[in-house]
Amino acid sequence: MVAIYARQSIDKKDSISIETQIELCRRELADGQPCEEYSDKGYSGSNLNRPEFQRLLADVKSGKIERIITYRLDRISRSVLDFSNLVDLFGKHGVSFNSTQEKFDTGTPMGKAMLNITMVFAQLERETIQQRIRDNYYSRGEKGMYLGGPASYGFSITETHTDQGKLKLLEPNPETVETLRRMYRMYGDDLMSLGAIARQFNTEKIPSPQGTIWDSSKVSRVLRNPVAVQAGAEVYRYYRSQGCKFTNEPSDFILGHGCYLYGKREGNERKYSDMTNHTLSIAPHEGIVDSGLFLRCQERLDKNTQIDNRKRSHITWLTGLLKCGKCGHSVVPKSSCNTKYRYLYCTGKTSYACCDVEGNLGTLGTVEDIIRDRIFRWAERYSDLRVGVETTQSQERNRLACRREEIDLRIRKLIDMATESNDITAHYLSEKVTELEQERRALEAKEEKLSVGRCDTLRKEVGDIKNTWDSLDLAGKSHIAALLISRINLYHNEIVIEWNYDFNKK
Numbered sequence: 001m002v003a004i005y006a007r008q009s010i011d012k013k014d015s016i017s018i019e020t021q022i023e024l025c026r027r028e029l030a031d032g033q034p035c036e037e038y039s040d041k042g043y044s045g046s047n048l049n050r051p052e053f054q055r056l057l058a059d060v061k062s063g064k065i066e067r068i069i070t071y072r073l074d075r076i077s078r079s080v081l082d083f084s085n086l087v088d089l090f091g092k093h094g095v096s097f098n099s100t101q102e103k104f105d106t107g108t109p110m111g112k113a114m115l116n117i118t119m120v121f122a123q124l125e126r127e128t129i130q131q132r133i134r135d136n137y138y139s140r141g142e143k144g145m146y147l148g149g150p151a152s153y154g155f156s157i158t159e160t161h162t163d164q165g166k167l168k169l170l171e172p173n174p175e176t177v178e179t180l181r182r183m184y185r186m187y188g189d190d191l192m193s194l195g196a197i198a199r200q201f202n203t204e205k206i207p208s209p210q211g212t213i214w215d216s217s218k219v220s221r222v223l224r225n226p227v228a229v230q231a232g233a234e235v236y237r238y239y240r241s242q243g244c245k246f247t248n249e250p251s252d253f254i255l256g257h258g259c260y261l262y263g264k265r266e267g268n269e270r271k272y273s274d275m276t277n278h279t280l281s282i283a284p285h286e287g288i289v290d291s292g293l294f295l296r297c298q299e300r301l302d303k304n305t306q307i308d309n310r311k312r313s314h315i316t317w318l319t320g321l322l323k324c325g326k327c328g329h330s331v332v333p334k335s336s337c338n339t340k341y342r343y344l345y346c347t348g349k350t351s352y353a354c355c356d357v358e359g360n361l362g363t364l365g366t367v368e369d370i371i372r373d374r375i376f377r378w379a380e381r382y383s384d385l386r387v388g389v390e391t392t393q394s395q396e397r398n399r400l401a402c403r404r405e406e407i408d409l410r411i412r413k414l415i416d417m418a419t420e421s422n423d424i425t426a427h428y429l430s431e432k433v434t435e436l437e438q439e440r441r442a443l444e445a446k447e448e449k450l451s452v453g454r455c456d457t458l459r460k461e462v463g464d465i466k467n468t469w470d471s472l473d474l475a476g477k478s479h480i481a482a483l484l485i486s487r488i489n490l491y492h493n494e495i496v497i498e499w500n501y502d503f504n505k506k
């Protein structure tokens with residue numbers, strides 16, 4: 001018979017759960033193959049005094065067991081001496097031994113030796129890497145990249161004590177972690193759509209991370225978060241191919257830890273579409289979702305985004321901007337043969353049954369015309385205002401340039417003085433020069449900013465929009481709309497535009 005052995009000690013908050021260990025081991029089995037489970041919860045691996053492990057040993061000795069599967073070697077024992085004795089015992093009773101993480105053939109003397117050597121190095125490596133990750137984590141904290149805000153879905157925040165003091169980390173939240181695992185399986189294995197997953201969870205009355213209902217963008221955001229992944233080399237490669245930066249060495253990706261993805265948000269929902277200004281860090285907690293499954297989900301999500309963009313851009317240049325004023329969900333045109341007369345519907349109502357806005361929110365053609373006219377008006381106001389803005393800017397540029405000239409003059413004088421002075425004064429003077437040079441560089445940077453300011457870009461894009469609009473294709477119009485507008489709230493009798501550039505602010 002096949003035996004599965006799992007162990008989790010209570011003293012280590014961030015260790016992988018018994019249930020996950022067993023689940024991973026079961027994947028090694030052929031379909032329907034029977035097995036016996038042995039699990040010790042709250043026992044350390046430093047000795048063999050564990051009730052279920054003793055039961056397993058008894059079953060080995062009585063010849064019932066032919067194969068033992070465990071998540072990792074250290075589940076059996078953390079002691080090299082105990083371990084090599086056990087391997088001998090297993091060998092005597094014809095028991096083969098598998099770990100889901102490390103692959104060996106324990107049937108040969110070489111395999112056994114390898115096993116022992118691996119144990120020693122694994123222990124050493126684990127300790128070194130754990131230390132490095134903690135150090136890294138602390139230095140990130142200093143740079144303001146500390147784990148902040150609410151815990152990611154499926155997790156809760158806990159504190160652990162280390163050599164360097166308290167360390168905040170995530171641990172699986174028993175109330176939500178199963179839903180999180182299920183979500184990955186539904187999307188990566190069962191190939192359900194994001195919307196279908198959201199509907200399923202809503203039917204089961206499972207609350208979303210915000211305690212409200214699920215929709216496809218919430219499901220997508222949770223699936224995109226690498227906090228749950230057991231990061232390995234493939235995960236490193238995936239994020240590298242996306243242009244991500246790393247705070248860890250590639251070799252740190254052997255622990256199966258979760259990851260934090262930090263980065264600037266570029267507009268709404270674009271968070272994961274461009275990762276060139278994102279940074280990935282290995283987190284101090286162990287992951288709970290197999291990296292293969294996680295990556296299958298990412299690849300599906302990547303494809304999904306591409307198809308979405310293509311599909312949407314054929315219909316309207318208002319892509320992604322239209323929202324229901326009542327509930328905030330996206331508003332989409334319902335298909336009809338004539339594009340102009342497509343009616344707009346709130347997806348909160350049609351897909352997620354959480355909005356009670358009545359009927360439709362107008363036709364696409366009417367809304368497009370209104371928004372276009374408002375863009376024209378905005379551009380007119382902007383060009384009136386631009387003259388004023390540019391005058392102040394050129395005055396400021398001038399002031400900065402004068403100040404820079406002044407500094408240059410002082411630097412030259414100081415250098416002259418230094419050549420005729422003794423060592424002590426020369427030292428003082430050179431410090432002074434360094435100070436002035438810093439100030440000069442700061443001024444240069446400011447001037448630079450003023451000369452290639454936002455005004456120039458905007459002027460190029462929308463200066464003559466009234467005359468160029470009709471010659472633009474859908475992508476061109478989309479670009480202008482996204483440049484100027486962050487969101488459009490649709491009500492029955494009103495359209496409220498949230499502009500990216502507010503005249504009153506500057």
Ligand SMILES: [Zn+2]
Binds near residue numbers: 328329346347355
């Ligand atoms: Zn709505």
